[in-house]
Every structure is written in structure tokens, then in C-alpha cells.
Amino acid sequence: MSTSDPRPAIPDLTRPDGELRSEAGPYFGDFGGRFLPEALVPALDELRETYEKAVLDPEFIEELQRLAREYTGRPSLLSEAPRFSQLAGGARILLKREDLNHTGSHKINNVLGQALLTKRMGKTRLIAETGAGQHGVATATAAALFGLDCTIYMGEEDTERQALNVARMRLLGAEVVAVTQGSRTLKDAINEAFRDWVANVESTHYLLGTVAGPHPFPVMVRDFHRIIGEEAREQTLEVAGRLPDAVVACVGGGSNAMGIFHAFLDDTDPLVRLVGCEAGGDGIATGRHSATIGGGTAGVLHGARSFVMQDEDGQTIPSHSISAGLDYPSVGPEHAWLADIGRAEYRAIDDGPAMEAFALLSMTEGIMPAIESAHALAGALELGRELGEDAVILVSLSGRGDKDVDTASRWFGLVGDGPASGDLAALRAQARATSDSTDPKETR
């Protein structure tokens, strides 16, 4: 679409038509709800009421649109990936470029919305959890923009593997607290953020970064990200002349996936397949993974009933993934429901294929994805080979990979003493072969 034709109604946060798209919580089938201490009920009620009023307030919508346009840089591009497509069985891969947003990921969409609500509630402090650091950076950014105090909780293990983002948050003026409890990853950061929230709820908004948690978070966060799918649906119609055969996104908590899936939920005839790529880690069979839908069971964690990685006593099993942002042992309740009713399908992408896709997109298209997004790209490679060259596959490129250079360098043996886990030379040969052997799809 052209920037001279700004569409007036995006983001339009009012309830859309459509059987599946109009779901507004607090329950999605058997999932969702508010499983949290009574002390937080008034804050959740206040947030829900503030949100419901805001979405009907033209001033709020205009401010959100202005920020999306002038601060985030929306609409984000839809890019063809002609050489990468050759590796996907010739299927046409279209990349929704959330990596080009300010702060480098989709997270900013939700953060700006909730920061505006924070001001409306008269609160002066933001707290947030972060895994990869993308949501923490986005929250620290919004705090700077709106003049709010900011504390980010991050698992100690994640502060080590995402040191660059820790520095970014501190440089933006936020306090970063390394959480040393439990498995020292995202779930423990969320626990600590809830503890802070209950103690400071009068002054503080908990800016939850994904479509999980108690109502209204799953609905509200999804709605702030709906713009991803709404733009991408129009852009795909424009460049491909039809809807995609499949929409692919990575799923940790699942915010970028819900954001891009939502616009397509009711596109069932012809069917637009919705494919969520969970982190398979070392492989589901090893138990060291984060594939909650693929390998978890129904339960309650962090305020919602959803799928949870848990033992038979209901104790959470620590998740694992090379991607800090997907390393979470539950998933948003709307995803649990979409899996349950069969509208979306979820597959596990192990660390190895994700890192291959990371390198392959970098070397075929000059776009370095976040390792989170690389799981979706690996899923697109699989799916493309299954569907063949007539297929159109829309991929949510949810974030950029700068923060992951250290992890990737170690994986491919470019730095460090350990043995390389991936063969960069072989991937480079694959990438070179695409450019040499096939005509780029420039006619499209």
C-alpha cells in the first residue's frame, strides 16, 4: 500500500465481525479466566474498564495511530523473499517485517497501547517481564517516551544470553532486575513482576508482554497487535492477488502469532492455514523444549487456564529453547483454544532447524531475523516443501536478529572454544546455490 493513502481505521480496536474474530474473553472455550490473588482483582477491573472505554474514544485511537505512524514506523513492509523461497520448495514466501518497527520487533505495538492506558489510569510506573529482552526494550522505550518510571524483570540466565538488550534497557533509563529464583528464565521473571505489582499496584501498571496472563491481558494485547495481520492481509491481497495458503508465526506466549493470525481467523473457505511454530528445543522427546501445545497439558499458570508444561502434580516443568523469547512453559489461552478447536495448528521447531533458518534468511535475503522469528522461518521452509511452488506463505518476521549475534556466533563456532553446533559453510553453499541456479522471481 502507499503511504499517501493512510487507512483511517487501523488500528481499529472495536470488536470485529466474524465468528472467531469477535471472541473477546475472558474465556476462550475452556481456556482463559482470572486465576490470580484477590488483591489484584480491582487492578484488573480498572484495566479492563479503562481499556474498554479507550477503544471507543476517538482521541485514544488517533493518538495510537499517530504513534504507530510517526514513532513505530507503521505500516510495516511486506517483503518478497525470492531466494529464500527457493529453499522452501519454491513456495512464495512473504515476510511481514515487524523487525523494521522502532525497537526492532512487534513488541512496540502492545507497549505503546498499554503505556497510553497507564497514563489514563494516572499511574506513574511501568513494570514488565522480558525473556529475549525485546519486550523489555520496548517497555523501557515507552517509559522514556512517556516519562514513566520503569523496572524490568529478567531471568538471570536470560540477562547473560541477552547482555546487549540489558545494556539497551539501562541506557534507556530503566532498572533491570536479574531474577535468581526458580529456573531463572521468563516464567520466574513473570512471578517476580506479579509480586512487585501486588505490592505497588496503586502507582504501577504491569505491562505484560504477551497474550497470556489473566483477563483482560490476552484480549487487550492481541488487539494491540491485530494491526500486524490486518496490514498483512491487505498487503498480501495486493501483491499476490489472493489470500495466502498459510500464515506462519513463532509462538512462545504467542503475541505476534495472535496479532497476525487474528485477521485470518474467519478465512476458512478457502482455508487459510494458521501455523504456530513452538520451540522444540533439543526435541520434544528429550523433555528439553518449550512446545507447550505440542507437549503440555491443560492447567493454570500466571493467571490463565491454558496448556502448561507440568508434571503429574501440576508443578511447572522448566522449559528450554535457544531462543529466550520462546522459552516459556505456557501459552496464551486463545492459542490453546484455537488448537483445541482445530482452527490453528502448532508444530515444534527444534533449535537446529531454527538456527539453520536464521543463517539461511541472513544469507539469501540479507535479513537477519531474531532467533524467535527463525522458528517461523524454519516452519515456512517445512511447509513450503509440503505445499509446493504454487503456495503463498505469509511469515511473521517478528523481530530482528542483532541481539542474537552472540548466540548465533557461538552456535556456528565463530567465537568461543566449544564445538560448533551448526555448519555455516554448508548453509552458505545452500544459499549460494539458490542465487546461482534459479531465476529470482522478479516478475512478481
Added chain:
Amino acid sequence: MTATDTHRLRSAEAIDAARAENRAALIGYLPVGYPDLAGSIDAARVLIDHGADMIELGLPYSDPVMDGPIIQKAASASLAGGTRTRHVIEAVEALSGRGAAILVMSYWNPILAYGPDAFARDLAAAGGAGVITPDLIPDEGADWIAASEEHGVDRVFLVAPSSPRDRLAHVVSHTRGFVYAASTMGVTGTRASVSAATEGLVERTRAAGAQNVCVGLGVSNGDQAAQVGAYADGVIVGSAFVRALLENEGDGTASRTALAAVADDLRSGVERARR
């Protein structure tokens, strides 16, 4: 009503017995399985022998969002030591019939995984009085309300300083046994003082229809127990006991001595509160 009902002491009975002595009930919390299963049962017996009217047995959970560092530490040590949900039922069985009402405090997911009906059934059969559910609000508790009714198990929901009148009424109407009033907006832990606003919360909870209101969070010594016991029907203490265990880890005799000293101090607090 099952046959065991006649033998088990319910929380309202324990509170009434204390009330007959013109004092608040003393309620002690300990996590099951810390330092180990036998050690935690032994510790609870010390509390009962030193004046606790009720025992709250904590079911250790991997993600305790309402707990501060002291209880988190003991609970994770307990889980690392292999504590299972069935051990909590075993501990209830070992402690019932000794003159104190035995409750379980558990986050919701372990009960959900066990099966709410099975948990209520097994708890009642073991002689347990009821369950405190810190992260379950009545709105989400239909299964639990049905199960606890069916098996005659007390259902303790929480109120907080932030609770408005309609929430208080809602919680009170679904509670059985006593209402747990959190003295502060925050997590479990010892605090230098208990907020003066707590008395107002207890009054508002009674005005919403509660017969019994017990106060927890932050109470750790006899003076605080005396202050809270002047207006509350029960005083709940957790972290102070758990700290006594943590500070004497590996020394059973010293642990028992330290627990007894904390319990004696608290008991004397509730006894002098209304004099």
C-alpha cells in the same frame, strides 16, 4: 457427611474454642517437606504443642506468586527433595486428631492436577479441615466450591486492602470457615509493623457478613500478634516459623527450640491482646 467428619476439627470450631478463652486463634503455616516430610510434620507438632490452634500446611509449588523469599526458599528446597501432593495428604493425616484444625494452603494448579473433587475427598478422609487457595478467586472456583461442599471441606478465600465492598461481599458469600484478610498489599514475609489499616479491613469484611476473619501477611512476633489479636478472630503466621527452620537447617533440636520460642511468644501475644 462422612463418618470422619465427626472426628475432625473444623476451622470454625478451633476459632470458637479460642473465642471462648477471649482470644484470637493462633494459626501457624509450614511448608510440607521442609526440611523433609518427617521434619515438617515434627515441626507442626511443635507448633501445636506450643499453642497453635490451627495449622496451615503449605503445598510447595514451583511458581508461588504470593510468597516472599523466605517461603519461596523453603518451598523450593522441599520440591527439590521430592515432595509430592500425596505427601501433603499424609502430613494432614499425621497431624489431625491432636487438638488443632489442619488446613492446607495451596496454589490452584496442584489441586487442579490432583482433581478438585479427589483432593477434597482425600483431605477430608485424612482428617483435614479445609483449604486456603491464595490464587483462586470465587469467580473461577465453581469446581472447587462444588467439591468442597460435597466433602465438607472449609473453603478459605482471601480479601485484601484493595478489595472494594462488592468484592468483599462476593468473597464472604463463597467462603466457609474463615476469611483470610491480607494485612498488606504484598507477598508473605516478616515485616516491622502491621498496617493500622488492617483493622478497617477486618471491620469491612465483617460488615460484608463474615463470621470469622483471620489476618495474615507480615505478623512475626508476640507484640504484632497482640495488636492484631485485639480485633481479628485469628492471627496467621508463616515466614517467622519458616525462618526459624531455615536458620537452624540441619539441626533438628535447635529447629524445635527456635520454633517453640516463636510459637510461645505469639501465643502470649494473642492471650494478652484483649486484656
